[in-house]
Amino acid sequence: MQTQNKLIDDFVKMVNSAAGTLAGVGREAESSLRDKAKDFVGGMDFVSREEFEAVKEMAAAARDEADTLKARIDALEAKKPAAKSKASTSKTTKKSSDSN
Numbered sequence: 550m551q552t553q554n555k556l557i558d559d560f561v562k563m564v565n566s567a568a569g570t571l572a573g574v575g576r577e578a579e580s581s582l583r584d585k586a587k588d589f590v591g592g593m594d595f596v597s598r599e600e601f602e603a604v605k606e607m608a609a610a611a612r613d614e615a616d617t618l619k620a621r622i623d624a625l626e627a628k629k630p631a632a633k634s635k636a637s638t639s640k641t642t643k644k645s646s647d648s649n
Contacts (some may be wrong), residue, residue, distance in 0.1 A: 596604075
């Protein structure tokens with residue numbers, strides 16, 4: 550036969566109630582901290598992953614275009630001295646033929 554002690558029953562109820570209250574307080578604190586963290590981070594000028602990836606792709610495209618343009622400039626500059634030497638040769642030939 551089991552005897553029921555009212556004092557033990559009351560103590561168990563109190564402990565269960567306290568545990569439930571503490572769990573509720575923990576959930577409330579976690580929720581509050583999460584909201585404050587979102588506000589803090591939201592106030593800073595962070596970018597989303599999608600925005601970052603879009604700008605990264607734009608930068609890569611600009612870099613490729615700059616490399617292409619640099620190659621064209623280098624090619625044009627390589628032709629430039631040859632054009633100058635031809636022009637100076639033809640001017641020299643004209644001057645010598647005019648003086649004769």
